Amino acid sequence: MSHLRIGLLGTGQHGPAILQANLPDNEDLPIRVTALCDLNEDRLAKISGEYGIDSTTTDYQELVARDDLDIIAIYTPGPLHGEQIVAAIDAGKHVMVTKSMVYTMEEAERVVETADRTGRVCLVTQTMRGRYDLIDAKRACDAGELGELFLAEAHYVHDLRGVYKQTPWRVQMPQDLLLGGACHPIDLLQWFMGDIEEVHCLGIRGVSEDYPQEDNFIINVRFKSGKIGRIANFTGVIHPPGIPMVSLTVYGKKGTIRDGQQVLDPLGALPRRTFSAEYHAQRGHQGEMVVMLRHMVDCIRNGTEPWVGPRDGAKIVAAGLACWESIRSGRPVKVRNDF
Helix, strand or coil: CCCEEEEEECCCCCHHHHHHHHCHHHCCCCEEEEEEECCCHHHHHHHHHHHCCCEEECCHHHHHHCCCCCEEEECCCHHHHHHHHHHHHHCCCEEEECCCCCCCHHHHHHHHHHHHHHCCCEEECCHHHHCHHHHHHHHHHHCCCCCCEEEEEEEEECCCHHHHHHCCHHHHCCCCCCCCCCHHHHHHHHHHHCCEEEEEEEEECCCCCCCCCCCEEEEEEEECCCCEEEEEEECCCCCCCCCCCEEEEEEECCEEEECCEEEECCCCCCCCCEEECCCCCCCHHHHHHHHHHHHHHHHHHHCCCCCCCHHHHHHHHHHHHHHHHHHHHCCCEECCCCC
8 A cells, every 4th residue: 555645844843753654664654755945955965864754844835735745734833733733624635733722712713724625634743642541541531431420630731941942933932832832631531531621810920031922821610511620731930849730630539540540549449450551662752742643644535524623623622712712801711512
């Protein structure tokens, strides 16, 4: 079977994760990066040599217009995504796009409309969906092992000062750290608990002297189901020891699960037991992206629904924008889910 061909747009911080498709370890993946686009010509030359890619350009419109590509993988700064997604889909390509899918409600509407009209796959690569422990945790919840779910919490803790040096656009634009950071825990809570109906958010600036606005957030959440949750999104802190970058805890009437470790009620009918799944080495974000690449192939070739499609991506954006409105108004804000 022939390989699906990717044109990678943006070779900065997360672009190399997509390039794993070209490594000998992943020869079984029926997908390859065959063209590159970046404004940095030195980086283009370096990466094209390392990964055996002959076709390079600094013009994204030239990339999306190529007739020898099946997928455009968009890993550019977030505020550029909307225009680039639409251009790629309208050129007949499927799309993989890093978070946040877009930055405005108008862009979200346009991406949803374009994907619906063309039938092309648009996958938002929220990489936590590729974590084996969380996949297994979702299976356990869906199977009713925890009983009725009533409460969940998630956090994303990441001192971004080093990242700003690698990708200065995050300070210059600046990157929206609710849409581009809190999107991780927002997506996790929506995955496990369903649509978010309302948010109440507080924000404050932290330790970074360069980042110009709030970069630490506490978000209280009410879901459409009436259940509740909370999010801690701290990107302007000195990372404390022993705290994972991303964590999810889901509370059910029969048990609790945190990052794949499940504990059933010790006072319930069943004896107390703890379950923790073990998996082969996944190499963190890199391994999660390999799972995403396999999923993209499945979506294109077998018609599988994307784990995070355009409507899901739009709901994450809507939740982030509602958080900003809540910070400015000091009140809870309803979240739009009708896309």
